[in-house]
Structure formats: C-alpha cells, structure tokens
Amino acid sequence: xxxxxxxxxxxxxxxxxxxxxxxxxxxxxxxxxxxxxxxxxxxxxxxxxxxxxxxxxxxxxxxxxxxxxxxxxxxxxxxxxxxxxxxxxxxxxxxxxxxxxxxxxxxxxxxxxxxxxxxxxxxxxxxxxxxxxxxxxxxxxxx
Numbered sequence: 001x002x003x004x005x006x007x008x009x010x011x012x013x014x015x016x017x018x019x020x021x022x023x024x025x026x027x028x029x030x031x032x033x034x035x036x037x038x039x040x041x042x043x044x045x046x047x048x049x050x051x052x053x054x055x056x057x058x059x060x061x062x063x064x065x066x067x068x069x070x071x072x073x074x075x076x077x078x079x080x081x082x083x084x085x086x087x088x089x090x091x092x093x094x095x096x097x098x099x100x101x102x103x104x105x106x107x108x109x110x111x112x113x114x115x116x117x118x119x120x121x122x123x124x125x126x127x128x129x130x131x132x133x134x135x136x137x138x139x140x141x142x143x
Contacts, residue, residue, distance in 0.1 A: 010043055018047055021058035037063055053090045054080055078112040 010018070013029035018040055022029075030036045040047075040059035047057045054077030061070050068083045070076065077094055080086055086094070098111040102119050 008042070010039060014039060015043075015047070018043065018059040019050070019057045021062075053077075053093045054086060056080060056085075074110050078110060081112055082114070 011029065013026035017026045017029040017036070030039065036059075040063050044059065044064075048060060051057055056065075056076070061068065065083075065085065068079060068085065071079060081091065081094060095115065098115055099119065101107050102111060102116060108116060
C-alpha cells in the first residue's frame with residue numbers, strides 16, 4: 001500500500017498534474033485551483049529541474065509565463081528558445097543538437113527557422129569559398 005505524502009510533498013498524481021497538466025489519470029489530484037498554484041509555487045524549482053533542456057512544466061506555462069503560447073511538444077523547445085527564456089547552457093545544448101540535425105537533414109521542422117536560415121546562408125557562403133576561382137563565373141555563362 002502506498003503511503004500518503006507528507007503535507008509538504010507531492011503525490012505522484014500531483015507531480016504528474018504539475019508537470020504535464022490535468023488529464024483523466026490525475027485530474028483529481030487537487031481540489032481547487034488555489035491548491036494547484038500553491039503546490040506549483042512550493043515545488044517549482046524541483047519540478048523545473050526535472051525538465052529536459054528547453055522544456056518546461058505545465059505549471060510554468062500556466063502560472064509563470066502564460067504569455068508564451070504553447071503549440072505542441074515538437075515545437076516547445078523552439079518556442080522557448082525564441083522567447084529568450086532558456087539558460088545559456090540550454091541554448092548551447094539545443095543549438096548543438098539542432099545543428100547536428102540540420103547537417104544530417106533530420107527533423108528540420110523542430111529547428112527554429114531563424115537558425116535554419118542562418119545555417120543555410122553559412123553553408124552557401126562556405127560552398128562559394130571552396131570553389132576554385134572562375135567556377136562561379138563559368139556557371140553563370142553556361143546557364
């Protein structure tokens with residue numbers, strides 16, 4: 001039999017509710033919205049620390065930053081990157097991951113379009129630098 005959580009601890013359902021939002025499994029975890037917000041404020045740091053880089057808990061989106069529109073899980077990281085709410089370490093980690101995906105042409109829709117555009121331009125410039133002199137002019141003449 002599972003033990004009841006201490007008054008300053010979260011039950012499994014309460015934790016799930018604050019991380020992912022209400023659903024059929026844990027919708028009964030709190031009696032009032034005030035309880036939800038109080039639990040969020042009390043456990044905010046611990047819950048945010050459990051989130052992967054670039055992701056945020058449901059409670060953060062509802063209580064801390066409701067102005068940042070949540071679209072879906074796939075685009076959450078890009079939205080948070082664009083909103084400027086990520087730590088420097090998160091930005092570095094995500095941009096490195098996205099660059100790897102970009103160079104492998106994997107899951108490009110999850111990469112912020114600003115980065116995709118910048119990396120495409122950098123790739124074009126690099127390709128131009130690597131061509132032997134006269135190649136660009138010869139291509140233009142043959143077109």
